[in-house]
Amino acid sequence: MSEKTIVFTGGGSAGHVTPNIAIIDEIKDKGWDLHYVGSRNGIEKELIQKINIPYHGISSGKLRRYIDFENVVDMFRVLKGCIEARAVLRKLKPNLVFSKGGFVSVPVVIAAKSLKIPIFMHESDMTPGLANKISQRVATKIFTSFDETKKYFPKDKTHAIGSPIRKEIFAGSAERGKRFLGFNNRLPILTIMGGSLGAKKINETVRASLNSLLKRYQIVHLCGKNNLDSSLTNLAGYKQFEYVHEELPDILAATDVVITRGGSNAIFEFLALRIPMLIIPLSKQQSRGDQILNAKSFEEKGYALTLEEESLTSVSLIPHLEKLQQKSEEYKQNMIRSNKGDALKTLLDEIEKFL
Incomplete structure (x- = not known):
């Protein structure tokens, strides 16, 4: 066993995983023993397997704020997840658990607390999700992307640092990006990113507006799985x-303006890259409204x-663009x-100092 062992957790969406990957990429050559605990079939499993660190799948249930019979079923899934996470942590004996939130993180954090393992957590959005609301009670240190978020957590252990951003995102070349796309310098480049699953309304509206848009822009449309239009x-x-x-850093280096959802990790990446954004957040019918608050903060x-x-x-x-x-x-x-400073460096310093 390595002298220092860290277990990462977080899942349910790419936004709960990519900041963990940013940290892992920076410390995986330090000789530390790194592990990831996530759900058995979540997006986190697919993403973590690509970076070659041990993955431990556990049972997890969705956390809901409303009354639903599934809550009863999921209570048992969460309980089972706690037992499974405890078994994993007892075997690995980590020095630290780092949580990015999402419902799968709750059993891991509860298990870590029961084993007296220190817990760091990071909240990306303006207001905390239910998982992090539960986890903050037992967390050793809490980090947030937005200054406004600090008021939701204990003052003495909360620090606003921004969002940890993958370093490879800064390594793009605009020229490589234009070559890959077959674009020229005559018109600015508009990139549309609706998230890993795409965004139906954004996709449809962009495609319905192509006659007008293509007079003004060259367009890169990342439309999500199964959303290509032949x-x-x-x-x-x-x-x-x-x-x-692999081509994303080059595409972003070539991008002049971007249309994006209001997910915290994405908009902090565009902020770091200095790309002006048109944010079209998920509506309250589709989410708890966190993207709307993120967008409002960036607009202000x-x-x-x-x-x-x-x-x-x-x-x-068209007029918004x-x-x-x-x-x-x-x-x-x-x-x-x-x-906002370098959140990734801040987190790495905090982890090193703590360990």
Whole structure:
């Protein structure tokens, strides 16, 4: 067994995993013993298996804020997950558990507390999710992306640091990106990212607006799994992908403006890259409203424009993009003045110091 062992947890969406991967990538060559505990079939399993660290699947149930018979079933799943997580942690004897939230993290955090293992957690969104509301009671240290989030957690153990960002995202080349896309320098590049699963309303509205948009932009459309439109495959100035991995830093280096959801990790990456954003957050019908609050914070700070999904049409999209393009230099200057430090370095320093 390595001298220092860290167990990471978090899942349910890519946003609960990618910050963990950013940390893992920076410390995996230190000779420490790194492990990940997640659900048996969640997106976290797929993402972690790509980076080659041991993965331990446990039972997990969804945490709901409303009355539903499934809550009863999921209580037993969470209880089973606690027992399984405790068995994993007793075997690994980690020095630290690092949690990014999501419902799978709750059994791991509860098990860690029962074994007196220190717990660090990070909350990406403006308001904490239910999992982190539960976990904060037993966490040793809490880190947040937004200053505004600190008020929801114990003051003495909470620090606002921003979002830990993968270093490879900064290694892109605009020229490589344009070559990969087959784009030129005549028109700016608009990138649309609706998240790992895409966004139906954004995809449909963008495609319905292509005649107007292609007069103003070259377009990269990351439309999500199973959302490609074969009728648009050979359309000049428009490139669509379900998802990109290795080429993403190059594409973002070539991007002038971006349309994005309001997920914290994505918008903090665009902030770090100084890319002006049009944020179209998930509506309250689709979420707990955290993306709306994230978008509002970024708009107030002058990093982005917001367009609510309920108001998204071909008629509303074009003027919002025009305004974003007109004010893009102002947004970039505001981003440069952003006082958020290097969250990844801060977390690494905190982990090293603690261990």
